[in-house]
Amino acid sequence: MQRILIVGGGAGGLELATRLGNTLGKQKLAHITLLDQNRVHVWKPLLHEVVAGSFDTGMESLSYRAHSADNHYDFRLGRLASIDQDRQKVVLEPQFDHHGKQILESRQISYDYLVIAVGSQCNDFGISGVKEHCFRLDSAPEAEDLHLTFLNRFLQFSEAQAGQLGSSNQPVHIAIVGGGATGVELAAELYNAVDRFEQVGIRKIHHQSLRVTLVEATDRILPVLPAEIALKAQKTLFKQGVDVLTNVQVKAIEENCLVTQQAEGEQRINADILVWAAGVKAPEFLNKLGLPTNRINQLVCQQSLLVQGCSNIFALGDCASIMGANERPVPATAQAASQQAKLCGDNLIACIDENRRALKPFVYHDHGTLVSLSRFQTLGNLLDDLFHKNWFIEGKIAHWAYISLYRQHQHALHGGFKTLIMMLASSIQKRIKPKLKLY
DSSP: OEEEEEEOOSHHHHHHHHHHIIIIITTTSEEEEEEESSSEEOOGGGHHHHHHTSSOHHHHOEEHHHHHHHTTOEEEEOOEEEEETTTTEEEEOOEEOTTSOEEEOOOEEEOSEEEEOOOOBOOOTTOTTHHHHOEEOSSHHHHHHHHHHHHHHHHHHHHHHTTSSOOOOOOEEEEEEOOSHHHHHHHHHHHHHHHHHGGGTOTTOOGGGEEEEEEOSSSSSOTTSOHHHHHHHHHHHHHHTOEEEOSOEEEEEETTEEEEEETTEEEEEEOSEEEEOOOOBOOGGGGGTTSOBOTTSOEEBOTTSBBTTOSSEEEOGGGEEOBOGGGOBOOOOHHHHHHHHHHHHHHHHHHHSTTOOOOOOOOOOOOEEEEEETTTEEEEEEEETTTTEEEEEEHHHHHHHHHHHHHHHHHHHHHHHHHHHHHHHHHHHHHHSOSSOOO
């Protein structure tokens, strides 16, 4: 029986494991294993809602172990350390618990086919102080950490306003570096959270209790979207109180301070909380696997998703560099990862087929981009393959389309019936539980 090992349980890796488990695994044609360093899966595009508390990971997270039992694949907890291509084995790092105590020694897993889908992380561009002084949204634990810091800072602010810890009229200041979708959506979601604090009993909090500064190095926010959409988004942010700074280069990060280069010269932006949401790069350990990588650590792949120079190692998602139309790299987005997972599944099935069918090339279909500015606005563009048109949408239609992206991901993991039940359960929970997670 062929052994397929998938490293990384993000959007692409988990969808691939689910599909192969319910086809090859269920039919006993292959043994499917998913490896991830976390025990649960949270859809990464919604991490900004985790920070604000409007998305409850306790309700929405997926247990890899439970999901694997229902979908005919095995789950292994661990982190990839190295690959022995000659012996077709991967080596895992030792496993430590939350107290730092080692619970598992280094292990090895054999494979016939290997798929690397370890995602991406923010790119600090070598700027000093980012790792030491900034929060990032590369994983659910990091988002939860920022969520608790956000709550604690407003607890201090509330007590101060009530006269318990001394008075201060200065709002809580959060500086976000990066005007892409993550930074823009986070800025709006934070204001939504502050508006709801008073509804759940946090005293002396109002909209002006928060000040957000959004710093972008280019000449506008949302540079991957059409300019008119970015302008509408910026107007919405201005209306809520976000201070948007464009053409501002961050030179260094100090404790509670951004050191920037602006038209007026070097400027310092002091803030209570600093968030880094700029740039994208693949994890640095990919450079040490003996596989070809590019300048942002992505594995260089053929159109079939096979890593260049390899016959049985595939890569997909944000950690893979694949050329799309016009010789431009496929963007690191959830929709691209999902499309690649489907093709990778087809190609792995072709590899195992006795007739060894030819591998298909990846063709990226851009269906557009949507940005949610919380309850204040949702907008974006949808690309129509039938009429080859770019449709601008906003308001409720855009909001429903945005929500449907997550539901499509759930459908790929659970099927239609379970997804429908989850939607019903989520609707009930929203009616009976607070609108914000406050713990």
